[in-house]
Amino acid sequence: MVFQPGSTRLTRRLMLRASALAGGAALLGGPATFAAQSATPTLKGGKMTLYNGQHSSTTAAIVKAFTAETGIEVQVRDGEGPELANQIVAEGKGSPADAFYTENSPALMLLSDKGLLAPVDKSTLARVPEQYNSPKQDWVGVAARSHVFLYNPALLPEADLPKSVMDLAQPEWKGKYGYAPAGGDFQPLVTAVIKLKGHDAALDWAKGLEKNGEVYQGNMAILKAVESGQLAGGITLHYYWYAMAREQGADKMKSKLHFYGHQDPGALLVVSGAGALKAGKNQKEAQSFLQFIVSAKGQQALVDAGDFEYPLAEGAKGQPALKPLDELDPPDIGPGDLGDGKAAVELLQDAGIL
Amino acid sequence: MAARLSWRAPHRLSPAVAVAAVAVALITLIPVFFVIQQAMETGSSEATRLLFRPKVATLLSNTVKLTLTVTIATAALGLAVAWLTERTDLPGRKVWSVLAALPITIPAFVASYGWVSLTTRVEGFGGAALILTLSHYPLVYLPVAAVLKRMDPALEESSRSLGHGPWQTFWRITLPQTRPALLGGCLLVALHILGEFGAFAMLRFSTFTTAIYDQYRLTFNGAAGSLLALVLVLFCLVLLLVERIVRGSDRYARVGTGAAREPRRYRLRHATPFVLLGLTAVAILALGVPLGTLTYWLAEGRSAAFPAHELVTTALATLKLGLGASLVTTVMALPIALLAVRQRGPLTTLVERSIYIATALPAIVIALALAVVTVHYLRPLYQTTFLLLIAYAILFLPLAVVAVRAAIAQVPTSIEDAARALGQRPALVMARVTLPLIAPGLGAAAALVFLSTVTELTATLLLAPIGTTTLAVEVWENTTTLSYAAAAPYAALMVAISALPTYLLTRRFGALSGSH
Numbered sequence: 001m002v003f004q005p006g007s008t009r010l011t012r013r014l015m016l017r018a019s020a021l022a023g024g025a026a027l028l029g030g031p032a033t034f035a036a037q038s039a040t041p042t043l044k045g046g047k048m049t050l051y052n053g054q055h056s057s058t059t060a061a062i063v064k065a066f067t068a069e070t071g072i073e074v075q076v077r078d079g080e081g082p083e084l085a086n087q088i089v090a091e092g093k094g095s096p097a098d099a100f101y102t103e104n105s106p107a108l109m110l111l112s113d114k115g116l117l118a119p120v121d122k123s124t125l126a127r128v129p130e131q132y133n134s135p136k137q138d139w140v141g142v143a144a145r146s147h148v149f150l151y152n153p154a155l156l157p158e159a160d161l162p163k164s165v166m167d168l169a170q171p172e173w174k175g176k177y178g179y180a181p182a183g184g185d186f187q188p189l190v191t192a193v194i195k196l197k198g199h200d201a202a203l204d205w206a207k208g209l210e211k212n213g214e215v216y217q218g219n220m221a222i223l224k225a226v227e228s229g230q231l232a233g234g235i236t237l238h239y240y241w242y243a244m245a246r247e248q249g250a251d252k253m254k255s256k257l258h259f260y261g262h263q264d265p266g267a268l269l270v271v272s273g274a275g276a277l278k279a280g281k282n283q284k285e286a287q288s289f290l291q292f293i294v295s296a297k298g299q300q301a302l303v304d305a306g307d308f309e310y311p312l313a314e315g316a317k318g319q320p321a322l323k324p325l326d327e328l329d330p331p332d333i334g335p336g337d338l339g340d341g342k343a344a345v346e347l348l349q350d351a352g353i354l
Numbered sequence: 355m356a357a358r359l360s361w362r363a364p365h366r367l368s369p370a371v372a373v374a375a376v377a378v379a380l381i382t383l384i385p386v387f388f389v390i391q392q393a394m395e396t397g398s399s400e401a402t403r404l405l406f407r408p409k410v411a412t413l414l415s416n417t418v419k420l421t422l423t424v425t426i427a428t429a430a431l432g433l434a435v436a437w438l439t440e441r442t443d444l445p446g447r448k449v450w451s452v453l454a455a456l457p458i459t460i461p462a463f464v465a466s467y468g469w470v471s472l473t474t475r476v477e478g479f480g481g482a483a484l485i486l487t488l489s490h491y492p493l494v495y496l497p498v499a500a501v502l503k504r505m506d507p508a509l510e511e512s513s514r515s516l517g518h519g520p521w522q523t524f525w526r527i528t529l530p531q532t533r534p535a536l537l538g539g540c541l542l543v544a545l546h547i548l549g550e551f552g553a554f555a556m557l558r559f560s561t562f563t564t565a566i567y568d569q570y571r572l573t574f575n576g577a578a579g580s581l582l583a584l585v586l587v588l589f590c591l592v593l594l595l596v597e598r599i600v601r602g603s604d605r606y607a608r609v610g611t612g613a614a615r616e617p618r619r620y621r622l623r624h625a626t627p628f629v630l631l632g633l634t635a636v637a638i639l640a641l642g643v644p645l646g647t648l649t650y651w652l653a654e655g656r657s658a659a660f661p662a663h664e665l666v667t668t669a670l671a672t673l674k675l676g677l678g679a680s681l682v683t684t685v686m687a688l689p690i691a692l693l694a695v696r697q698r699g700p701l702t703t704l705v706e707r708s709i710y711i712a713t714a715l716p717a718i719v720i721a722l723a724l725a726v727v728t729v730h731y732l733r734p735l736y737q738t739t740f741l742l743l744i745a746y747a748i749l750f751l752p753l754a755v756v757a758v759r760a761a762i763a764q765v766p767t768s769i770e771d772a773a774r775a776l777g778q779r780p781a782l783v784m785a786r787v788t789l790p791l792i793a794p795g796l797g798a799a800a801a802l803v804f805l806s807t808v809t810e811l812t813a814t815l816l817l818a819p820i821g822t823t824t825l826a827v828e829v830w831e832n833t834t835t836l837s838y839a840a841a842a843p844y845a846a847l848m849v850a851i852s853a854l855p856t857y858l859l860t861r862r863f864g865a866l867s868g869s870h
Contacts, residue, residue: 049820075820076820080572082573083571083574085574086576090575090726090730096820182571182572183571184571187572210408215558215560217556218835220835221834225474349403349578350403350407352407352412353409354409354565354569354578
């Protein structure tokens with residue numbers, strides 16, 4: 001490397017902009033060849049390993065855009081967020097992971113609490129409102145998702161919808177809804193219930209779910225079961241429904257979303273985020289990945305991948321079909337409150353769900 | 355037996371063989387050590403909390419209920435079909451015996467995928483019991499049919515001539531003769547059920563394996579998962595013990611091989627149409643439904659983008675793993691089989707016992723153990739293809755040992771002695787005499803391991819290195835999101851790939867049992 005680290009970053013930033021212009025020119029049908037050629041030698045390339053707890057197709061799209069932009073090759077290991085986080089902990093200093101991108105903040109908080117994450121570049125963090133980032137500035141929020149109640153109006157009239165996710169523990173709900181407790185998505189909801197209602201009430205609630213709910217492998221399975229009328233309702237996240245609606249046409253959807261609102265624990269807003277590993281061998285590449293993922297292009301790649309999360313970076317626009325973020329009225333629980341999710345797993349074990 | 359009676363001093367094996375055999379045995383025991391070590395590391399209060407909680411009781415009752423039901427049902431079905439094809443005048447016996455063996459080419463999780471994509475009513479206990487019975491009954495049918503085929507009909511005829519009716523003859527003569535094969539088949543079925551993961555996950559029926567997987571997804575190497583693994587391993591060991599006790603030490607051999615002739619077949623007469631109807635129903639449920647739905651989804655999926663490139667790379671990766679695993683496993687099986695046949699003694703017994711224990715280890719436990727052990731102590735192996743191959747080897751070593759051992763037992767030591775007497779060194783005798791002679795056995799072992807590897811899901815899910823995916827994993831990933839059409843080409847290709855070795859194996863074993 002000839003440049004000083006600082007100037008390298010500056011140069012890369014300029015080059016990014018140059019290649020962005022080149023891309024734009026190509027789109028407009030302009031004389032792209034020259035611009036692209038001049039940009040090519042500055043694509044420094046390199047490689048990094050990403051542990052990915054996000055939907056693999058979404059991440060693949062982002063990674064593709066990132067590689068096109070920077071020339072950095074990314075090896076991706078897919079898995080469930082908590083699994084990968086615990087794996088990184090077990091791998092310790094020798095972990096092959098350079099960066100970790102996942103759907104739920106607890107997996108990132110676990111690494112943050114153990115001091116395994118490197119500080120994120122200030123300019124990267126500044127792209128995203130503070131409340132969505134790590135309290136310790138060692139990971140950056142990428143997008144948000146809302147917990148919802150999904151229902152099939154043919155089986156469950158609107159008047160009978162639950163006012164709160166707490167209602168679902170009641171016996172009149174027996175067999176009427178599905179939930180997917182073994183994934184990383186369910187833990188934050190449980191933590192929110194613990195925070196807002198206390199441990200004992202949360203345990204009673206979880207025991208109620210164990211008695212009355214139907215366990216599914218994942219949120220997609222729940223959505224399809226509710227669509228097909230096999231299930232009346234389901235505890236899930238908003239974006240699965242939107243993704244299916246986009247594919248099938250919203251008018252063909254047999255299920256609907258019910259946003260609890262009113263700061264109900266069931267209306268929890270969770271943040272997907274990304275961090276770089278302190279022990280990673282490719283620090284710079286990891287930081288440029290974080291920088292990219294919250295850049296206008298990165299956020300657009302996320303949206304273009306058909307992901308219906310709410311992109312969090314300044315100026316990024318989510319899918320137009322989405323219910324606006326400021327109308328969701330979620331409970332006031334941020335990544336810091338959700339912590340590493342350990343208490344939630346223990347509660348689920350004590351309730352007999354896991 | 356003949357070797358023991360011979361006048362020669364026992365045939366000496368090179369000590370290297372014993373060392374290799376012990377090393378292999380130790381590798382297969384890694385998961386057992388791991389489970390015990392993890393259990394001991396967990397504090398007693400934490401262990402109590404994790405072991406004596408409601409979920410474990412549910413898992414226990416689910417697992418016991420299902421294992422018992424499926425084992426008994428496969429025993430009944432396998433025995434009935436074997437008796438019908440081997441001992442009655444059933445029309446189209448040849449065809450029925452092929453149809454009864456075929457479900458073995460469709461892994462239980464693919465059959466479950468076929469069923470559950472047809473109707474969600476198969477979710478839960480009833481469906482799981484039905485589907486697993488249908489996909490596992492060949493494990494009872496095949497050995498029992500082989501025994502019936504070879505059994506001297508004179509036994510049954512004597513019974514009939516001494517005044518027993520057909521039923522009495524069946525209960526008092528035929529059934530006891532098939533007992534070792536029947537019990538062996540049942541043991542295999544029960545072990546399969548205890549280790550099955552994919553099918554239960556798809557049918558939303560929770561057992562120890564699904565719960566261990568859930569824990570892995572949430573904690574990677576948490577105490578809860580390891581303790582569940584401990585319970586599961588204990589379960590399997592109890593099963594092995596029970597089978598040993600039930601099998602007892604009765605002998606079923608007869609003096610002299612005699613000349614078995616075609617048995618007098620029981621005439622089904624008026625029952626024929628009902629029997630045919632029943633067998634047709636079994637064939638439709640066990641083969642028609644899974645293959646039919648697979649074909650349906652395959653046709654359905656053609657409208658969407660056909661992932662030709664992914665399909666080819668995944669199939670190649672699967673083939674590579676299959677070939678690698680057959681090579682590694684057969685090589686590992688060789689010293690054990692040599693020791694077992696040629697050098698009886700306390701060491702051999704010990705090595706054989708540890709392999710025996712390994713037969714009871716579910717894939718999920720092996721994978722979990724290897725992942726955690728390598729991450730802590732053997733980092734260079736962590737997340738490598740080699741580690742995955744070792745996992746396959748531990749899983750399928752018992753299969754390979756059985757095949758290689760049978761082949762070695764048929765090689766008279768006198769041929770090797772002659773080669774030595776002519777001045778060949780032991781290593782050369784091995785390479786130029788023994789190995790060529792047992793090549794068919796090695797081939798059978800390799801084919802068995804290949805077949806099992808190509809359809810393996812659980813260990814592959816946990817241990818596949820970054821960027822490696824297999825057909826089984828793709829089927830699994832797609833079915834968890836209920837993308838049935840997307841799963842279909844992978845499943846179809848997997849069944850097609852596993853069909854060839856199955857065909858070769860059944861032909862080989864068919865020929866073997868015919869020649870006896």
